[in-house]
Amino acid sequence: MKLTLKIWRQKNAADEGRMVSYEIDDVSPDMSFLEMLDVLNERLILDGEDPVAFDHDCREGICGMCSLVIDGTPHGPEKATTTCQLHMRKFKDGDVITIEPWRARAFPVVKDLVVDRSAFDRIIQAGGYVSAPTGSAPEAAAIPVPKEDANKAFDAATCIGCGACVAACPNASAMLFTAAKITHLGLLPQGQPERYDRVVKMVDQMDAEGFGGCTNTGECTAVCPKGIPFETISRLNADLLKASRG
Amino acid sequence: MSRSTPVATRPRPKTPSPAAGPLKRYRSSVGKKAVMAVTGAILVLFLIAHAIGNLKVFLGREDFDHYSHWLRSVGEPAIPHRTFLTAMEVVLTVAVLLHIWAAISLARQARQARPVRYAARPKAHENRYATHVMRYGGIVVLLFVIWHLLDLTFGAVNPKGGDAQPYDKVIADFDPSRWYITLFYVVAVILVGLHLRHGLFSAVQTLGWGRQRRYPAVRLAADVVAALLVIGFVSVPVMVTIGVLN
Ligand code: SF4
Ligand code: FES
Numbered sequence A: 001m002k003l004t005l006k007i008w009r010q011k012n013a014a015d016e017g018r019m020v021s022y023e024i025d026d027v028s029p030d031m032s033f034l035e036m037l038d039v040l041n042e043r044l045i046l047d048g049e050d051p052v053a054f055d056h057d058c059r060e061g062i063c064g065m066c067s068l069v070i071d072g073t074p075h076g077p078e079k080a081t082t083t084c085q086l087h088m089r090k091f092k093d094g095d096v097i098t099i100e101p102w103r104a105r106a107f108p109v110v111k112d113l114v115v116d117r118s119a120f121d122r123i124i125q126a127g128g129y130v131s132a133p134t135g136s137a138p139e140a141a142a143i144p145v146p147k148e149d150a151n152k153a154f155d156a157a158t159c160i161g162c163g164a165c166v167a168a169c170p171n172a173s174a175m176l177f178t179a180a181k182i183t184h185l186g187l188l189p190q191g192q193p194e195r196y197d198r199v200v201k202m203v204d205q206m207d208a209e210g211f212g213g214c215t216n217t218g219e220c221t222a223v224c225p226k227g228i229p230f231e232t233i234s235r236l237n238a239d240l241l242k243a244s245r246g
Numbered sequence B: 001m002s003r004s005t006p007v008a009t010r011p012r013p014k015t016p017s018p019a020a021g022p023l024k025r026y027r028s029s030v031g032k033k034a035v036m037a038v039t040g041a042i043l044v045l046f047l048i049a050h051a052i053g054n055l056k057v058f059l060g061r062e063d064f065d066h067y068s069h070w071l072r073s074v075g076e077p078a079i080p081h082r083t084f085l086t087a088m089e090v091v092l093t094v095a096v097l098l099h100i101w102a103a104i105s106l107a108r109q110a111r112q113a114r115p116v117r118y119a120a121r122p123k124a125h126e127n128r129y130a131t132h133v134m135r136y137g138g139i140v141v142l143l144f145v146i147w148h149l150l151d152l153t154f155g156a157v158n159p160k161g162g163d164a165q166p167y168d169k170v171i172a173d174f175d176p177s178r179w180y181i182t183l184f185y186v187v188a189v190i191l192v193g194l195h196l197r198h199g200l201f202s203a204v205q206t207l208g209w210g211r212q213r214r215y216p217a218v219r220l221a222a223d224v225v226a227a228l229l230v231i232g233f234v235s236v237p238v239m240v241t242i243g244v245l246n
Helices: A033-046 A118-127 A147-157 A164-168 A175-186 A195-208 A219-223 A231-245 B021-025 B029-059 B061-073 B083-113 B129-153 B166-173 B176-206 B212-241
Strands: A003-009 A018-024 A096-100 A109-111
Touching (some): A164 A175, A164 A219, A175 A231, A195 B029, B029 B061, B029 B176, B166 B212
Parallel strands (some): A003 A096
Antiparallel strands (some): A003 A018
């Protein structure tokens, strides 16, 4: 396959940045999207140019490092799939592909396609934890959890913190990410003691980081590689309103 | 290729100001959405009553004018003339102002949250039209309401002026020769309907009642309420213009 890539290039946080076009031949349909970028980068390095910086780590869809807004869609055209798990067979010979970083004030560009997502860490630090005594693992059957709750909590816990929800949201809101954690911990007995305190702290941190507010458009779930359900946001809302009523 | 991720270490002092008291909580992005949901619900209840009242025009001049008189004299002599109507006007005005305040501040937060826009036009994944219908549609709805009050409440832009009887004002307003006024009302009311379509669904989600298994029913109910209101409101001007009412 022959492709034209339009890639956002930005030297550093201070640089203004611009879209740059690259032609690339002999792309195999079996390559992953990131392997295709690796091929481009090898060529750029041989040509003495600066390779395109992009985030990645596990390349198996579990770490949440890879990102990229591909033709306007975070993680590209395949539903419930991270960029590292996206394959070039999803594209056609001759395609022009636009590749941009996540766009949000709270996710400043570090270089090219790499953004700083530590705002997410700070949201988690604000309340996305449970306090438990350390020591040997507790007896598994000591705290019963209804199966339904366990399922929903687990679904919410599969969030890999990639930030695609923010990238897709017309308001650059971090609600789905925050709500996933609120739901995960709020449905489990271990999460109860800090439940209402947690939601207040995490929402405050989310606003302080400069994310937008949620207007219930549902763009986030549509692109989320883990399919975090939209109802998590409503669960967060319910907890926050309950916390507000005192 | 080695890991291309430069470690981003730019600690920013982002400690949210501590929440003081329950009112403060409504200043968070989630709190503002709750304000929008509750004020929106008040306005929808009013619209339902308003639409039902309008239909009295089909019962004839006497019923319609009597209904309008009743709105002003209800409760007399126990409560002074126009108490009910004035109370309602105050509640509605406060609701509209709060709704707009929350909308503007959330729209501003959203704009600041994404300083650099995407080069690729983001594809609609879910219902991206919702943001346009709500924000720009909301402005058009507001302008329409102002016109509508000047027209049929104060009579300033009504051919019959302010002192005429309600029935005469309606008939003169939507006279066949003034078909463009009717067209304007129809278009505006449809916009109100689209606003409500997303607004009703959104309110349920914001108030914490959104769950995956309920979404289809909630969306359907929102569509049905919005459609019934549009039909109810549009029927009066259209029937006058085509000569069924005169
Ligand atoms: S909610 Fe989904 S899109 Fe958002 S960070 Fe988690 S996994 Fe990524
Ligand atoms: S690189 Fe780990 S999820 Fe894509």
